[in-house]
Amino acid sequence: MKKNVIAIILARGGSKGIPKKNVLNFAGHPLVAWSVIQAKKTKEIDEVFVSSDSDEILQIAKHYGAKIIKRPKKYASDTAKSEDAILHALEVLGDGQEIIIMLEPTAPLRKPKDLGNAVNMFRKEGWDSCFSGATLQDFLIWKRDKN
Secondary structure, X not given: OOOOEEXXXXXXOOOOOOOOHHHOEEOOEEHHHHHHHHHHOOOOOOXXXXXXXXXXXXXXXXXXXXXXXXXXXXXXXXXXXXXXXXXXXXXXXXOOOOEEEEEOOOOOOOOHHHHHHHHHHHHXXXXXXXXXXXXXXXXXXXXXXXX
């Protein structure tokens, strides 16, 4: 039996802090596209899915090679939990996944090598869950300049 590793990228259409942030250009691609690109370049990941309530985000995801899951509005509100959106995605996909990776589109600076290492470490250590993070040297408060 083939072991199945999937990445699910949760990308809501409604963002209050930065409107439409998931479709804004970040270094040449829409923000959500970076997570798709990174997951597609990770040989340990078999399939990449984007779950969204936004048709625009789903079109971008499809353009970059992800499969899409249309998320109901009730799982895409300001108060909706990521866990509920993941459970909805798994209802749509059914079972058979060995590992499910949730990628946040708002963390576009990860490397495919890091994703692959996490999958390999997860298997080797026999973990039931894993979380990665990074220590920041500053708060990354960015502002737009004239360019």
